[in-house]
Amino acid sequence: IAGITQAPTSQILAAGRRMTLRCTQDMRHNAMYWYRQDLGLGLRLIHYSNTAGTTGKGEVPDGYSVSRANTDDFPLTLASAVPSQTSVYFCASSDAGLAGADTQYFGPGTRLTVL
Amino acid sequence: GQNIDQPTEMTATEGAIVQINCTYQTSGFNGLFWYQQHAGEAPTFLSYNVLDGLEEKGRFSSFLSRSKGYSYLLLKELQMKDSASYLCAVMDSNYQLIWGAGTKLIIKP
Numbered sequence: 001i002a003g004i005t006q007a008p009t010s011q012i013l014a015a016g017r018r019m020t021l022r023c024t025q026d027m028r029h030n031a032m033y034w035y036r037q038d039l040g041l042g043l044r045l046i047h048y049s050n051t052a053g054t055t056g057k058g059e060v061p062d063g064y065s066v067s068r069a070n071t072d073d074f075p076l077t078l079a080s081a082v083p084s085q086t087s088v089y090f091c092a093s094s095d096a097g098l099a100g101a102d103t104q105y106f107g108p109g110t111r112l113t114v115l
Numbered sequence: 116g117q118n119i120d121q122p123t124e125m126t127a128t129e130g131a132i133v134q135i136n137c138t139y140q141t142s143g144f145n146g147l148f149w150y151q152q153h154a155g156e157a158p159t160f161l162s163y164n165v166l167d168g169l170e171e172k173g174r175f176s177s178f179l180s181r182s183k184g185y186s187y188l189l190l191k192e193l194q195m196k197d198s199a200s201y202l203c204a205v206m207d208s209n210y211q212l213i214w215g216a217g218t219k220l221i222i223k224p
Contacts, residue, residue, distance in 0.1 A: 042119065042202070042214030043158070058211070090157060096210060103148070104212065106157035 002026055004107035006091050012113045013081050021076045021110050023091030031094045032074040033104065034058075034066060036087040043090065049074055050096075081114045088112070117141045119215035121203050126221045127193055135188045135201050135218045143208020149177050149188045150202040152217065158202055161188070190220075198222045 004025045013019050025032065030051050035043040045058030049068040063085060065077045074093075078085055089110045096102040118140045127133040139147070146165040150158040164170055164179035164186060176189040188201055200217040207213055 040216055042216045043204075043212075044214070045211060048211075103160045103163065105160070108157050 004091055004093055004105060006089075006107040006110050008110060009108070010111040010113075012115065013078075015082055015114055016080050019078045019081055019112070021078075021089055021091075021112070023074045023076070023107055024072050025074075025091075025093045025105075025107075026072065027093060027095075027105070028071060029093035029095050029105075030071070031096045031102075032068065033092040033094075034064070034074070034076045035090045035092065036060065036085075037090060037109075038087050046076065046089075081112075083114045086112060086114045117205075117207065117213045119203055119205060119213055121201075121215040121218045123216070124219045124221065126223060127190075129193055129195060129222055129224050131193050132189065132191050133193060133220065135190075135203075135220065137186045137188070137203035137215060139184050139186070139203070139205045139213075139215075141205045141207045141213055144181060145206040145208070145210055147177075147179055147186050148204045148206070148212065149186075150204065152200045152202055154199070161201075193222050195222050195224070 007022045033048045034046040044060050046064050047066040049055045052071045091107040092104040094102045094104045121137045149161040152158040162177040169178045174191045179186045200219045202217045203215040204212045
């Protein structure tokens with residue numbers, strides 16, 4: 001069982017380019033999340049999805065979009081990358097669904113550098 | 116606003132005990148999580164507290180006081196592999212996790 005996979009592992013991107021970070025889970029979890037992690041700051045939620053077909057905005061959604069066409073996949077798209085989006089991006093999933101506290105499990109992360 | 120505070124860095128000796136504190140102010144409370152994160156890796160789940168008191172799991176224990184907005188993670192019999200960052204996170208009234216910046220724990224031989 002792979003758990004959660006993310007691709008690419010790392011990427012260097014020119015400012016203004018479009019980029020999609022991929023996330024796939026095989027645990028059949030209802031909920032999925034995208035976070036960014038920056039030095040000295042806690043993980044910050046970008047977008048989330050409580051169940052397939054629904055998405056919601058987190059704390060820092062500007063410049064990012066997501067889709068949840070099925071249970072397993074939750075891609076994150078940067079429409080036009082800017083240097084402030086340089087960060088480590090983590091995808092996570094949980095079995096919480098619409099209302100419930102449950103453990104979030106994290107993918108290995110994507111290290112993105114925007115020049 | 117919502118806020119999670121934990122020390123930036125702590126140093127301890129192999130074989131000793133260390134306590135990492137976390138204080139929080141959030142809109143609502145649906146539990147407190149501790150995660151471990153080794154450098155360059157993903158956070159991994161350690162513990163979850165929703166009721167006051169101590170939860171023990173092997174060498175790791177986690178304590179919660181809801182009235183004080185306070186938790187700690189206790190690590191016993193420290194090993195070199197325990198060198199990592201420890202992240203405190205609170206689930207708020209919307210079931211969103213609010214994360215502290217993490218405590219980097221350095222273990223010395």
